[in-house]
Amino acid sequence: MQNTIKTAVSFSGVGLHSGLPARVTIKPAGPECGIVFRRTDCALGQNDIPALWDQVLQSPLCTRIVNRHGVELSTVEHIMAALVGCGIHNALVEVSGPEVPIMDGSASVFVRGILSKGIRSSDAPVKAIRIVKPVEVRRGDATARLVPHETLLIEFSIDFEDTAIGSQKKTLNMSNGSFVRELSNSRTFCRQADVDAMLANGLAQGGTPGVNAVVFDGDRVICPGGLRHADEPVRHKMLDALGDLGLAGLPILGHYQGARAGHALTNDLLRALFADPEAFEVVECDAEMGARLPGAGVHLREIPEVA
Structure with a gap:
Protein backbone atom coordinates (compact mmCIF):
# COMPACT_ATOMS: atom_id res chain seq x y z
CA MET A 1 0.00 0.00 0.00
CA SER A 122 -2.90 3.89 3.44
CA ASP A 123 -5.66 1.83 1.83
CA ALA A 124 -4.47 2.81 -1.66
CA PRO A 125 -2.38 0.27 -3.56
CA VAL A 126 1.04 1.21 -4.90
CA LYS A 127 1.44 1.48 -8.65
CA ALA A 128 4.84 0.79 -10.20
CA ILE A 129 6.56 1.27 -13.52
CA ARG A 130 7.63 -2.10 -14.89
CA ILE A 131 10.29 -1.99 -17.59
CA VAL A 132 9.35 -4.31 -20.47
CA LYS A 133 12.05 -3.49 -23.03
CA PRO A 134 15.54 -1.94 -22.87
CA VAL A 135 16.01 1.82 -23.01
CA GLU A 136 19.50 3.35 -23.27
CA VAL A 137 21.03 6.83 -23.50
CA ARG A 138 24.63 7.96 -23.99
CA ARG A 139 26.75 11.07 -23.58
CA GLY A 140 30.32 10.54 -24.72
CA ASP A 141 31.71 7.58 -22.79
CA ALA A 142 28.88 7.66 -20.23
CA THR A 143 25.84 5.39 -20.55
CA ALA A 144 22.63 4.77 -18.62
CA ARG A 145 20.27 1.90 -19.34
CA LEU A 146 17.07 0.33 -18.03
CA VAL A 147 16.26 -3.30 -18.83
CA PRO A 148 13.51 -5.61 -17.51
CA HIS A 149 13.93 -7.07 -14.01
CA GLU A 150 11.57 -8.22 -11.27
CA THR A 151 12.99 -5.76 -8.69
CA LEU A 152 14.83 -2.45 -8.86
CA LEU A 153 18.41 -3.53 -9.39
CA ILE A 154 21.03 -0.76 -9.54
CA GLU A 155 24.37 -1.47 -11.18
CA PHE A 156 27.00 1.25 -11.44
CA SER A 157 30.59 1.53 -12.59
CA ILE A 158 33.01 4.45 -12.35
CA ASP A 159 36.56 5.00 -13.57
CA PHE A 160 38.73 7.91 -12.38
CA GLU A 161 42.37 8.78 -13.01
CA ASP A 162 42.82 9.50 -9.31
CA THR A 163 44.27 6.27 -7.94
CA ALA A 164 42.49 6.77 -4.62
CA ILE A 165 39.23 6.20 -6.55
CA GLY A 166 40.27 4.18 -9.62
CA SER A 167 37.75 1.77 -11.14
CA GLN A 168 34.83 0.66 -9.00
CA LYS A 169 31.71 -1.37 -9.77
CA LYS A 170 28.78 -2.51 -7.62
CA THR A 171 25.31 -4.03 -8.05
CA LEU A 172 22.55 -4.06 -5.43
CA ASN A 173 18.91 -5.11 -5.23
CA MET A 174 17.06 -2.14 -3.71
CA SER A 175 14.46 -4.23 -1.84
CA ASN A 176 14.91 -5.84 1.60
CA GLY A 177 16.28 -2.65 3.12
CA SER A 178 19.57 -2.81 1.21
CA PHE A 179 19.58 0.93 0.48
CA VAL A 180 19.47 1.74 4.19
CA ARG A 181 22.18 -0.80 5.07
CA GLU A 182 24.53 -0.49 2.10
CA LEU A 183 24.20 2.96 0.50
CA SER A 184 22.49 5.51 2.73
CA ASN A 185 25.63 6.69 4.57
CA SER A 186 27.86 7.06 1.47
CA ARG A 187 28.88 10.69 1.01
CA THR A 188 29.17 12.93 -2.00
CA PHE A 189 32.69 13.10 -3.39
CA CYS A 190 34.77 15.09 -5.85
CA ARG A 191 38.33 15.61 -7.05
CA GLN A 192 40.46 18.47 -5.72
CA ALA A 193 40.70 19.94 -9.23
CA ASP A 194 36.88 19.99 -9.38
CA VAL A 195 36.71 21.72 -6.00
CA ASP A 196 39.08 24.42 -7.22
CA ALA A 197 36.98 24.95 -10.37
CA MET A 198 33.71 25.07 -8.43
CA LEU A 199 35.05 27.58 -5.91
CA ALA A 200 36.32 29.73 -8.78
CA ASN A 201 32.77 29.76 -10.16
CA GLY A 202 31.12 30.61 -6.85
CA LEU A 203 29.97 27.04 -6.13
CA ALA A 204 30.69 24.55 -3.32
CA GLN A 205 30.39 27.41 -0.83
CA GLY A 206 29.03 25.05 1.82
CA GLY A 207 31.42 22.15 1.24
CA THR A 208 33.84 20.97 3.94
CA PRO A 209 35.98 17.83 3.48
CA GLY A 210 35.16 15.23 6.09
CA VAL A 211 32.06 17.13 7.23
CA ASN A 212 29.83 16.86 4.17
CA ALA A 213 32.04 15.67 1.32
CA VAL A 214 34.98 13.43 0.50
CA VAL A 215 37.72 14.99 -1.65
CA PHE A 216 40.26 12.96 -3.64
CA ASP A 217 43.57 14.25 -4.95
CA GLY A 218 45.58 11.65 -6.84
CA ASP A 219 46.36 8.92 -4.32
CA ARG A 220 45.19 10.99 -1.34
CA VAL A 221 41.83 10.93 0.44
CA ILE A 222 41.24 14.38 1.95
CA CYS A 223 38.80 13.41 4.63
CA PRO A 224 39.61 13.31 8.35
CA GLY A 225 38.53 9.91 9.60
CA GLY A 226 38.84 8.28 6.18
CA LEU A 227 36.21 6.54 4.10
CA ARG A 228 33.07 4.88 5.40
CA HIS A 229 33.39 2.18 2.74
CA ALA A 230 36.39 1.22 0.61
CA ASP A 231 34.15 1.79 -2.42
CA GLU A 232 32.26 4.77 -1.03
CA PRO A 233 32.38 6.72 -4.34
CA VAL A 234 30.50 4.12 -6.40
CA ARG A 235 28.05 3.60 -3.55
CA HIS A 236 27.30 7.32 -3.54
CA LYS A 237 26.76 7.29 -7.31
CA MET A 238 24.20 4.51 -6.74
CA LEU A 239 22.55 6.63 -4.03
CA ASP A 240 22.31 9.54 -6.49
CA ALA A 241 20.86 7.24 -9.16
CA LEU A 242 18.15 6.01 -6.80
CA GLY A 243 17.18 9.57 -5.95
CA ASP A 244 17.14 10.61 -9.60
CA LEU A 245 15.10 7.55 -10.60
CA GLY A 246 12.62 8.55 -7.89
CA LEU A 247 11.65 11.44 -10.16
CA ALA A 248 9.82 8.89 -12.34
CA GLY A 249 6.93 9.55 -9.94
CA LEU A 250 6.32 5.85 -9.26
CA PRO A 251 8.63 3.05 -8.07
CA ILE A 252 10.53 1.34 -10.89
CA LEU A 253 10.84 -2.40 -11.40
CA GLY A 254 13.82 -2.79 -13.68
CA HIS A 255 17.60 -3.09 -13.87
CA TYR A 256 19.36 0.30 -13.99
CA GLN A 257 22.87 0.15 -15.45
CA GLY A 258 24.99 3.27 -15.15
CA ALA A 259 28.55 3.66 -16.41
CA ARG A 260 30.15 7.03 -15.62
CA ALA A 261 26.62 8.39 -15.56
CA GLY A 262 25.53 11.52 -13.72
CA HIS A 263 22.37 13.38 -12.82
CA ALA A 264 21.72 14.73 -16.31
CA LEU A 265 22.17 11.36 -18.00
CA THR A 266 19.78 9.61 -15.61
CA ASN A 267 17.25 12.33 -16.38
CA ASP A 268 17.88 11.75 -20.11
CA LEU A 269 17.09 8.09 -19.45
CA LEU A 270 13.75 8.88 -17.82
CA ARG A 271 12.86 11.21 -20.70
CA ALA A 272 13.70 8.46 -23.19
CA LEU A 273 11.67 5.95 -21.18
CA PHE A 274 8.52 8.06 -21.08
CA ALA A 275 8.92 8.95 -24.77
CA ASP A 276 8.49 5.25 -25.60
CA PRO A 277 5.16 3.89 -24.26
CA GLU A 278 6.14 0.40 -25.43
CA ALA A 279 9.13 0.34 -23.06
CA PHE A 280 7.12 0.21 -19.83
CA GLU A 281 3.77 -0.55 -18.24
CA VAL A 282 2.16 0.79 -15.09
CA VAL A 283 1.08 -2.05 -12.80
CA GLU A 284 -0.84 -2.18 -9.54
CA CYS A 285 1.24 -4.03 -6.96
CA ASP A 286 -0.01 -7.00 -4.98
CA ALA A 287 1.71 -8.07 -1.76
CA GLU A 288 4.30 -10.21 -3.56
CA MET A 289 5.25 -7.44 -5.97
CA GLY A 290 5.21 -4.84 -3.18
CA ALA A 291 7.81 -6.85 -1.29
CA ARG A 292 10.18 -6.31 -4.22
CA LEU A 293 9.84 -2.51 -4.27
CA PRO A 294 12.49 -0.09 -2.99
CA GLY A 295 11.98 0.49 0.72
CA ALA A 296 10.42 -2.88 1.45
CA GLY A 297 11.73 -4.31 4.72
CA VAL A 298 13.51 -1.20 6.03
CA HIS A 299 14.28 -0.93 9.75
CA LEU A 300 15.72 1.90 11.82
CA ARG A 301 18.19 -0.49 13.44
CA GLU A 302 19.81 -1.17 10.06
CA ILE A 303 21.07 2.38 9.52
CA PRO A 304 24.89 2.25 9.70
CA GLU A 305 26.47 4.23 12.50
CA VAL A 306 28.53 7.17 11.23
CA ALA A 307 31.38 9.09 12.81
Whole structure:
Protein backbone atom coordinates (compact mmCIF):
# COMPACT_ATOMS: atom_id res chain seq x y z
CA MET A 1 0.00 0.00 0.00
CA GLN A 2 1.06 3.61 -0.49
CA ASN A 3 3.08 5.00 2.44
CA THR A 4 3.76 8.35 4.00
CA ILE A 5 5.66 9.46 7.08
CA LYS A 6 3.67 9.22 10.33
CA THR A 7 4.56 12.66 11.70
CA ALA A 8 6.62 15.59 10.45
CA VAL A 9 10.39 15.66 10.84
CA SER A 10 12.72 18.64 10.32
CA PHE A 11 16.39 19.11 9.45
CA SER A 12 18.59 22.20 9.35
CA GLY A 13 21.86 22.75 7.51
CA VAL A 14 23.53 24.60 4.65
CA GLY A 15 23.41 24.12 0.90
CA LEU A 16 26.50 22.46 -0.60
CA HIS A 17 26.79 24.89 -3.52
CA SER A 18 25.06 28.04 -2.23
CA GLY A 19 26.36 27.86 1.34
CA LEU A 20 22.98 29.26 2.40
CA PRO A 21 21.24 27.99 5.53
CA ALA A 22 17.98 26.10 5.03
CA ARG A 23 15.45 24.16 7.04
CA VAL A 24 13.66 21.14 5.59
CA THR A 25 10.48 19.58 6.96
CA ILE A 26 9.04 16.33 5.62
CA LYS A 27 5.29 16.20 6.27
CA PRO A 28 2.70 13.45 5.75
CA ALA A 29 0.61 13.55 2.55
CA GLY A 30 -2.39 11.59 1.34
CA PRO A 31 -2.55 8.83 -1.29
CA GLU A 32 -1.80 9.79 -4.89
CA CYS A 33 -0.10 13.06 -3.84
CA GLY A 34 3.39 11.85 -4.71
CA ILE A 35 6.41 13.79 -3.49
CA VAL A 36 6.00 17.57 -3.67
CA PHE A 37 8.60 20.15 -2.65
CA ARG A 38 7.43 23.54 -1.35
CA ARG A 39 9.65 26.61 -1.13
CA THR A 40 8.40 28.33 2.02
CA ASP A 41 10.37 31.49 1.17
CA CYS A 42 8.43 32.04 -2.06
CA ALA A 43 4.94 33.36 -2.85
CA LEU A 44 2.03 31.11 -1.95
CA GLY A 45 0.39 29.51 -4.94
CA GLN A 46 3.63 29.53 -6.92
CA ASN A 47 5.96 27.67 -4.59
CA ASP A 48 5.11 23.97 -5.10
CA ILE A 49 7.41 21.88 -7.28
CA PRO A 50 6.40 18.27 -8.07
CA ALA A 51 9.30 15.82 -7.78
CA LEU A 52 9.02 14.66 -11.39
CA TRP A 53 11.44 14.03 -14.26
CA ASP A 54 9.89 16.69 -16.49
CA GLN A 55 10.47 19.38 -13.84
CA VAL A 56 14.26 18.89 -13.97
CA LEU A 57 16.47 21.75 -15.13
CA GLN A 58 19.57 19.74 -15.97
CA SER A 59 22.80 20.51 -14.15
CA PRO A 60 26.01 18.44 -14.02
CA LEU A 61 26.60 19.02 -10.29
CA CYS A 62 23.21 18.28 -8.72
CA THR A 63 19.56 17.61 -9.49
CA ARG A 64 17.63 20.86 -9.80
CA ILE A 65 13.87 21.09 -10.30
CA VAL A 66 11.78 24.06 -11.40
CA ASN A 67 8.04 24.73 -11.66
CA ARG A 68 6.10 26.67 -14.30
CA HIS A 69 6.49 29.86 -12.28
CA GLY A 70 10.28 29.60 -12.46
CA VAL A 71 10.70 28.69 -8.79
CA GLU A 72 13.74 26.39 -8.47
CA LEU A 73 15.13 24.02 -5.87
CA SER A 74 18.60 22.46 -6.06
CA THR A 75 20.24 19.31 -4.72
CA VAL A 76 17.10 17.24 -4.20
CA GLU A 77 18.79 13.90 -5.00
CA HIS A 78 19.84 12.83 -1.49
CA ILE A 79 16.50 13.50 0.19
CA MET A 80 14.77 11.85 -2.78
CA ALA A 81 16.97 8.78 -2.31
CA ALA A 82 16.02 8.70 1.37
CA LEU A 83 12.31 8.91 0.59
CA VAL A 84 12.47 6.24 -2.11
CA GLY A 85 14.80 4.03 -0.09
CA CYS A 86 12.46 4.18 2.93
CA GLY A 87 9.40 3.37 0.82
CA ILE A 88 7.75 6.79 1.15
CA HIS A 89 5.38 7.35 -1.79
CA ASN A 90 3.62 10.53 -0.65
CA ALA A 91 5.08 13.51 1.23
CA LEU A 92 5.16 17.29 1.31
CA VAL A 93 8.76 18.50 1.68
CA GLU A 94 9.01 22.12 2.79
CA VAL A 95 12.32 23.91 2.21
CA SER A 96 13.11 27.43 3.43
CA GLY A 97 15.62 28.28 0.69
CA PRO A 98 16.82 27.56 -2.85
CA GLU A 99 18.82 24.43 -1.98
CA VAL A 100 18.22 21.34 0.15
CA PRO A 101 20.88 21.29 2.91
CA ILE A 102 23.69 18.82 2.29
CA MET A 103 23.78 17.54 5.91
CA ASP A 104 26.72 15.06 6.08
CA GLY A 105 26.84 14.59 2.29
CA SER A 106 24.88 11.34 2.35
CA ALA A 107 21.23 10.39 2.88
CA SER A 108 21.68 8.87 6.34
CA VAL A 109 20.47 11.89 8.33
CA PHE A 110 17.25 12.01 6.29
CA VAL A 111 16.80 8.23 6.52
CA ARG A 112 17.24 8.23 10.30
CA GLY A 113 14.77 11.08 10.66
CA ILE A 114 12.14 9.40 8.48
CA LEU A 115 12.42 6.00 10.15
CA SER A 116 12.49 7.49 13.66
CA LYS A 117 9.06 9.03 13.01
CA GLY A 118 7.66 5.85 11.49
CA ILE A 119 5.83 5.02 8.27
CA ARG A 120 2.04 5.05 7.86
CA SER A 121 0.31 2.94 5.22
CA SER A 122 -2.90 3.89 3.44
CA ASP A 123 -5.66 1.83 1.83
CA ALA A 124 -4.47 2.81 -1.66
CA PRO A 125 -2.38 0.27 -3.56
CA VAL A 126 1.04 1.21 -4.90
CA LYS A 127 1.44 1.48 -8.65
CA ALA A 128 4.84 0.79 -10.20
CA ILE A 129 6.56 1.27 -13.52
CA ARG A 130 7.63 -2.10 -14.89
CA ILE A 131 10.29 -1.99 -17.59
CA VAL A 132 9.35 -4.31 -20.47
CA LYS A 133 12.05 -3.49 -23.03
CA PRO A 134 15.54 -1.94 -22.87
CA VAL A 135 16.01 1.82 -23.01
CA GLU A 136 19.50 3.35 -23.27
CA VAL A 137 21.03 6.83 -23.50
CA ARG A 138 24.63 7.96 -23.99
CA ARG A 139 26.75 11.07 -23.58
CA GLY A 140 30.32 10.54 -24.72
CA ASP A 141 31.71 7.58 -22.79
CA ALA A 142 28.88 7.66 -20.23
CA THR A 143 25.84 5.39 -20.55
CA ALA A 144 22.63 4.77 -18.62
CA ARG A 145 20.27 1.90 -19.34
CA LEU A 146 17.07 0.33 -18.03
CA VAL A 147 16.26 -3.30 -18.83
CA PRO A 148 13.51 -5.61 -17.51
CA HIS A 149 13.93 -7.07 -14.01
CA GLU A 150 11.57 -8.22 -11.27
CA THR A 151 12.99 -5.76 -8.69
CA LEU A 152 14.83 -2.45 -8.86
CA LEU A 153 18.41 -3.53 -9.39
CA ILE A 154 21.03 -0.76 -9.54
CA GLU A 155 24.37 -1.47 -11.18
CA PHE A 156 27.00 1.25 -11.44
CA SER A 157 30.59 1.53 -12.59
CA ILE A 158 33.01 4.45 -12.35
CA ASP A 159 36.56 5.00 -13.57
CA PHE A 160 38.73 7.91 -12.38
CA GLU A 161 42.37 8.78 -13.01
CA ASP A 162 42.82 9.50 -9.31
CA THR A 163 44.27 6.27 -7.94
CA ALA A 164 42.49 6.77 -4.62
CA ILE A 165 39.23 6.20 -6.55
CA GLY A 166 40.27 4.18 -9.62
CA SER A 167 37.75 1.77 -11.14
CA GLN A 168 34.83 0.66 -9.00
CA LYS A 169 31.71 -1.37 -9.77
CA LYS A 170 28.78 -2.51 -7.62
CA THR A 171 25.31 -4.03 -8.05
CA LEU A 172 22.55 -4.06 -5.43
CA ASN A 173 18.91 -5.11 -5.23
CA MET A 174 17.06 -2.14 -3.71
CA SER A 175 14.46 -4.23 -1.84
CA ASN A 176 14.91 -5.84 1.60
CA GLY A 177 16.28 -2.65 3.12
CA SER A 178 19.57 -2.81 1.21
CA PHE A 179 19.58 0.93 0.48
CA VAL A 180 19.47 1.74 4.19
CA ARG A 181 22.18 -0.80 5.07
CA GLU A 182 24.53 -0.49 2.10
CA LEU A 183 24.20 2.96 0.50
CA SER A 184 22.49 5.51 2.73
CA ASN A 185 25.63 6.69 4.57
CA SER A 186 27.86 7.06 1.47
CA ARG A 187 28.88 10.69 1.01
CA THR A 188 29.17 12.93 -2.00
CA PHE A 189 32.69 13.10 -3.39
CA CYS A 190 34.77 15.09 -5.85
CA ARG A 191 38.33 15.61 -7.05
CA GLN A 192 40.46 18.47 -5.72
CA ALA A 193 40.70 19.94 -9.23
CA ASP A 194 36.88 19.99 -9.38
CA VAL A 195 36.71 21.72 -6.00
CA ASP A 196 39.08 24.42 -7.22
CA ALA A 197 36.98 24.95 -10.37
CA MET A 198 33.71 25.07 -8.43
CA LEU A 199 35.05 27.58 -5.91
CA ALA A 200 36.32 29.73 -8.78
CA ASN A 201 32.77 29.76 -10.16
CA GLY A 202 31.12 30.61 -6.85
CA LEU A 203 29.97 27.04 -6.13
CA ALA A 204 30.69 24.55 -3.32
CA GLN A 205 30.39 27.41 -0.83
CA GLY A 206 29.03 25.05 1.82
CA GLY A 207 31.42 22.15 1.24
CA THR A 208 33.84 20.97 3.94
CA PRO A 209 35.98 17.83 3.48
CA GLY A 210 35.16 15.23 6.09
CA VAL A 211 32.06 17.13 7.23
CA ASN A 212 29.83 16.86 4.17
CA ALA A 213 32.04 15.67 1.32
CA VAL A 214 34.98 13.43 0.50
CA VAL A 215 37.72 14.99 -1.65
CA PHE A 216 40.26 12.96 -3.64
CA ASP A 217 43.57 14.25 -4.95
CA GLY A 218 45.58 11.65 -6.84
CA ASP A 219 46.36 8.92 -4.32
CA ARG A 220 45.19 10.99 -1.34
CA VAL A 221 41.83 10.93 0.44
CA ILE A 222 41.24 14.38 1.95
CA CYS A 223 38.80 13.41 4.63
CA PRO A 224 39.61 13.31 8.35
CA GLY A 225 38.53 9.91 9.60
CA GLY A 226 38.84 8.28 6.18
CA LEU A 227 36.21 6.54 4.10
CA ARG A 228 33.07 4.88 5.40
CA HIS A 229 33.39 2.18 2.74
CA ALA A 230 36.39 1.22 0.61
CA ASP A 231 34.15 1.79 -2.42
CA GLU A 232 32.26 4.77 -1.03
CA PRO A 233 32.38 6.72 -4.34
CA VAL A 234 30.50 4.12 -6.40
CA ARG A 235 28.05 3.60 -3.55
CA HIS A 236 27.30 7.32 -3.54
CA LYS A 237 26.76 7.29 -7.31
CA MET A 238 24.20 4.51 -6.74
CA LEU A 239 22.55 6.63 -4.03
CA ASP A 240 22.31 9.54 -6.49
CA ALA A 241 20.86 7.24 -9.16
CA LEU A 242 18.15 6.01 -6.80
CA GLY A 243 17.18 9.57 -5.95
CA ASP A 244 17.14 10.61 -9.60
CA LEU A 245 15.10 7.55 -10.60
CA GLY A 246 12.62 8.55 -7.89
CA LEU A 247 11.65 11.44 -10.16
CA ALA A 248 9.82 8.89 -12.34
CA GLY A 249 6.93 9.55 -9.94
CA LEU A 250 6.32 5.85 -9.26
CA PRO A 251 8.63 3.05 -8.07
CA ILE A 252 10.53 1.34 -10.89
CA LEU A 253 10.84 -2.40 -11.40
CA GLY A 254 13.82 -2.79 -13.68
CA HIS A 255 17.60 -3.09 -13.87
CA TYR A 256 19.36 0.30 -13.99
CA GLN A 257 22.87 0.15 -15.45
CA GLY A 258 24.99 3.27 -15.15
CA ALA A 259 28.55 3.66 -16.41
CA ARG A 260 30.15 7.03 -15.62
CA ALA A 261 26.62 8.39 -15.56
CA GLY A 262 25.53 11.52 -13.72
CA HIS A 263 22.37 13.38 -12.82
CA ALA A 264 21.72 14.73 -16.31
CA LEU A 265 22.17 11.36 -18.00
CA THR A 266 19.78 9.61 -15.61
CA ASN A 267 17.25 12.33 -16.38
CA ASP A 268 17.88 11.75 -20.11
CA LEU A 269 17.09 8.09 -19.45
CA LEU A 270 13.75 8.88 -17.82
CA ARG A 271 12.86 11.21 -20.70
CA ALA A 272 13.70 8.46 -23.19
CA LEU A 273 11.67 5.95 -21.18
CA PHE A 274 8.52 8.06 -21.08
CA ALA A 275 8.92 8.95 -24.77
CA ASP A 276 8.49 5.25 -25.60
CA PRO A 277 5.16 3.89 -24.26
CA GLU A 278 6.14 0.40 -25.43
CA ALA A 279 9.13 0.34 -23.06
CA PHE A 280 7.12 0.21 -19.83
CA GLU A 281 3.77 -0.55 -18.24
CA VAL A 282 2.16 0.79 -15.09
CA VAL A 283 1.08 -2.05 -12.80
CA GLU A 284 -0.84 -2.18 -9.54
CA CYS A 285 1.24 -4.03 -6.96
CA ASP A 286 -0.01 -7.00 -4.98
CA ALA A 287 1.71 -8.07 -1.76
CA GLU A 288 4.30 -10.21 -3.56
CA MET A 289 5.25 -7.44 -5.97
CA GLY A 290 5.21 -4.84 -3.18
CA ALA A 291 7.81 -6.85 -1.29
CA ARG A 292 10.18 -6.31 -4.22
CA LEU A 293 9.84 -2.51 -4.27
CA PRO A 294 12.49 -0.09 -2.99
CA GLY A 295 11.98 0.49 0.72
CA ALA A 296 10.42 -2.88 1.45
CA GLY A 297 11.73 -4.31 4.72
CA VAL A 298 13.51 -1.20 6.03
CA HIS A 299 14.28 -0.93 9.75
CA LEU A 300 15.72 1.90 11.82
CA ARG A 301 18.19 -0.49 13.44
CA GLU A 302 19.81 -1.17 10.06
CA ILE A 303 21.07 2.38 9.52
CA PRO A 304 24.89 2.25 9.70
CA GLU A 305 26.47 4.23 12.50
CA VAL A 306 28.53 7.17 11.23
CA ALA A 307 31.38 9.09 12.81
